[in-house]
Amino acid sequence: MREAQVTGAAALTPRRIAWTRRRRALATHWATYRRNRQGMVGLVVLALFLLIAVLGPVVVPASALDPSAAEGVPLSAPSVGYPLGTDNFGRSVLALLVSGARISLLVGFAATIGAMLIGATVGVASGYFGGTRIDTVLNALTNWFLVVPWLVLAIALATILGASLLNVIVVIAVTSWASTARLVRAQALTVRERTYVERARALGAGHAHVIVTHVLPNVFPVLFANTVLTVALSILSETTLSILGLGDTTAVSWGRIIEQAFSAGALTAGYWWWLIPPGLAIVAVTLSFTMCGYALDEVLNPKLRER
């Protein structure tokens, strides 16, 4: 409908028109999103944590994280000098928490990007070639990853790969792409049947052209909301793996802080200042991602509002 107004100007190429349309769609979507209170609260909280993650190294010098250079009295309760107390090395828990934001968000985002790349590729290929042998194989693979208990699979992979930050990211990505692939496949299947795709094919468009110009733009809204929700799950997954001792021992993520407190007997000795803050940070961030994801889903996929 809106294209009609734009095509009035003679100099516009189809690509220009498409971009104008996308810019306008973006503006409308943003206006809708802003009306969603949950989504906005989530966004503000996330922006805050992102700022902490980016500014982390400026605020907290590396020496504050070095166990041998710690200056505080080990395991002291919160005080003026140490607002969240100290850990068993005498490091400030607040400093650990600030630098943990960087690691936890990094793992969350990186693992999600990995999962989305695998999920979108498998989903688009499976859906676009729906009904063929490619689809059968990819769909079986997707279903297998959906069925197998993720944590047990993650543990098996992580013990074999060894504990490093990259491996943790790989393990989470490999174990969490399947639901995305299924979602994308369903969307790609419906796009494939639309008249304009048929028309493009009749005009001689190849698979690559149809996938890039027709399937991907239609899959994107579903994928985007799903991405945001997956970051939340990835951060939770990293926490779980860390608590089980499968995280990178040199990178202080929020999960790793919890694990260290747990191993040091924080439960029986009552070092609550060491255990509770990292958990609260995780809850705040995952909850925000989840709220943003739901809000995005409502904006981008009004027809799919199932949850």
Place this chain on the structure above:
Amino acid sequence: MGARRYVVRKALHAVATLFFVLTFNFFLFRVMPGDPIALLARSERLSPDDIARQQAEFGLDRPLLDQYIFSVRQTLTGSLGLSLTTAKPVTQTIASRLWPTVLLVGVGTVLSVVVGVFVGTKGGWRRGSAFDTSTLYGSLVLYSMPEGWLGMLLLIVFAGTLGWFPAGGFESGGLVGFDRAIDIANHLVLPCLTLALGYVGSYSIVMRSSLLEVMNEDFVQTARAKGVPDRLVLRRHAGPNAFLPTFTLIFLSFGFVLGGAIIVETVFSYPGIGLLTYEAINSRDYPVIQGVFLVSSAAVIVFNLFADLAYGYLDPRVRDA
């Protein structure tokens, strides 16, 4: 009509999935850093005899394809190799840890389903009420909590500060009969509560949204139009239909609950499969980890098959699809 074909198809699918797990398990074991023989030799608990037995058991001196066929045959006859730390058969080790986990996962699932369905139904039926909004936010917060951390909080408060429940373990020991049952139940409360809280949110959200969907269906309108009281509309017409998706979710989320059990058992030192897994991770006891992976995958696949069959029975429409 298509009932038998439906059952056969689903069963074949389950067998194929299980076979893929076996294959995956085999190759995972092969890509491990260091070959299996070197790994066995590193273990101090295994005598040269044990190692020779293990080698023969896995046919490690033969070509890869032979090894594969051999390993599948071994697995199917119930042999999963020896633990690197105790030198006992993995099958036996897992079996000895099975019951605490079955108890924990079983009671936890029942608890979270009952509460989740109740909360979801009540919230969905009175959409937008104070109860609905508060439970919806509550579900979201619970969903965002790392389960292990939630368990630690409960442990600090209810076992530490208040001292109402024991801090961990399966039982105190030395008790018999009814006293022992009470003691076991007492130890079960906190781990079970942690597990249930972690999953109650997803059940209530699914129940709520499927009830909202069903409420717009014609048969609910018809029931209302012919004057069926509100309470009965929910209990006889809307409720049972809305329960269907939740019913499948119970079986489908079994794999996740099992994952939750690993972390909960670790936090509460609850001696089930989960704690066994944690111990195996720390001692890098690969055969045990492989065994747990195999057994839990098999359990999940069986549960999924059961969910499919039950769903086909409850909702004849899916049989023909």
